[in-house]
Amino acid sequence: MLNKHVHAIYDDDDKLLSAVKHLRSSGVSIKDVFTPFPVHGLDHALDLKPTRIAIAAFIYGCIGLTTAILMINYIMIVDWPQNIGGKPSFSFMENLPAFVPVIFELTVFFAGHLMVITFYVRSSLWPFKKAENPIPETTDDKFLIQITSFKDQKKLMSIIKQTDYHNIDIIEHQPVVAESNKLVNESSQVSVGFVFHSRKYSNGSSNLRIQFTKGRGSQYAKNTGIRIFRKYWSSSKNSVSSKHPEHEVINKKLENIKSKIVSGKEKFKNGVISFEQLHNYVLDN
């Protein structure tokens, strides 16, 4: 089954905002919107629930306040009361004025830090986290609407085309497998197919790769060295459509690879080469 994503890309925040309103009123369900800066009114246009992080901060502040009071009361009054400067510490209330600065600071400390930690956890931000914006330009000057669930692609396209869009990308996440995409039970069975690398170059093209799968467990992919726009790829024919200016050269290369795949699989079956060596054989020009 193909799992298609549609990315509608805009080059202006006002265009994005009216597009979001238009798409939503046309019944399109928007998965996510990626923007380079906070676009005012976007949360209302998307019907996002208001964030409760400020309430959380208030609760954290109360926790800090309580912690500070309990700590100071224990240290200064309960555990080791001292007579400092003729002001004996026998009761918390009488000594409270001197404790106010630390109580205040700890309240702010707890509220500030725990709120930021909550923000990082809820928005899953941490070091070594991989960025998830589909195209790198969304941190620069592009605004992207991600649509993942739709029934009729043509209808969706016509709705998007009514908006003032900059570009539309259709992303196919499932590997576009060449042959024998059937479930294979024998672990010795090998399937080889074409897939696109998930990362795109800034001009929108991606690397065409070959994916080698053995049984259900081991899998790896190697670049073919061919870099094309996804729109030129025909998954039913496993070739580049004739609209591509260099389709003859690329298809010739692909024919070569496809024949190598067939013979390579034969060789693997006969035990001449191992699964790990298969890619050397297929991509050896």
Place this chain on the structure above:
Amino acid sequence: MGSHYEAPIRAPLVTGNKSYHQITVDVARPIEGSANKHWWIVFTISLLLFLWGIGCIIYTVSTGIGTWGLNKTVGWAWDITNFVWWVGIGHAGTLISAVLLLFRQKWRMGINRSAEAMTIFSVIQAGLFPVIHMGRPWLAYWIVPIPNTFGSLWVNFNSPLLWDVFAISTYLTVSLVFWWTGLLPDFAMIRDRAVKPFQKKIYSLVSFGWSGRAKDWQRFEEVSLVLAGLATPLVLSVHTIVSFDFATSVIPGWHTTIFPPYFVAGAIFSGFAMVQTLLLVMRKVCNLEDYITLQHIELMNIVIMITGSIVGCAYITELFIAWYSGVEYEQYAFLNRATGPYWWAYWAMMTCNVFSPQFMWFKKLRTSITFSFVISIVVNIGMWFERFVIIVTSLHRDYLPSSWTMFSPTFVDIGIFLGTIGFFFVLFLLYSRTFPVIAQAEVKTILKSSGDNYKQIRDNHVK
């Protein structure tokens, strides 16, 4: 266009006909380019000063505090002067990013990133002094509330010095997360533009995988607002508590109730002066004149003028109250400040802090870049003298005339102070080459309302 309206009377905050992409390019340029000769010269000088400071610190720690010019009458001098000076400088950053955010001042967006960086770097310098002055800095953890090894002897929560520990560490860490949270989208922008694999790796690491989802932005804005709300009383509390170090004592000249507001005003005054010094250079070196405009400089000068006048009022109030109190020790402390052996420090302070900012009443002067630069440095010198005057002149002639003495710094005192200046500039110079120095995501939000090209389009429309 309707939602981006701004009154035509307001001067544009972003000039030079910018687009969103142009802002990205301008902010990324200093990071993606290589440093010029001037940067290397200043960096080398700063690094040498820093190393010299480290040498003096090692000498102090290994030999003892006796290497400083302190004596039994003046037990606090340059160390605490430098400490208060650096903490004061560290007040402008959070003031700009927090207080001005609450007041919805859009002009803060061009300068807040660097001001916050300056805050963090100067608070680091400030923190060094109490730790060194402990004499045994490896025991610095004793300031945390943990019982000692023999039983439950705790830190003293009645002591303003302990309040300082909590105030400064809260201030430093909260400012740091405030700064870093604001940096995430800008680091992400650098990450997504990076071509060198190492650069990409580093900026992926520091941007925490920021992707810019609508929900992330919603939380981001709420977090910024609440942090601003928390940081506003925090920034006012920090210098209040620093002033308590003096105000809660019984030393004439220190024991005054005016200290908290007077110190806070002085801190903002010196902090803005330092921001002014740094940004006047930075906008030139990094070609950021379109984002840090003459209007930004003028507004900062107005803040300097107002806080300078508040500080001036505080000086005069102190003198009046000393006379009005009828306490002869108090009266002598102030008479001694102005006419005693340290008269030159007092009048340096008066000239730099009270008189020099008054020039900013003239529009011609406050919009002059050279003049602003000179005044910003003069103010910082004056604010250093203010702390020196408060601390040393109040101590050197105490209740017992037989112990009256003078203080003169040794080369170690001077070396550590210069070392912190070097350290500060090392950090700031490294920052200016590796961090997005303008909060570009925020500036993009005001481009349509305050960009000169968009304002022009609207003006033409009206006519």
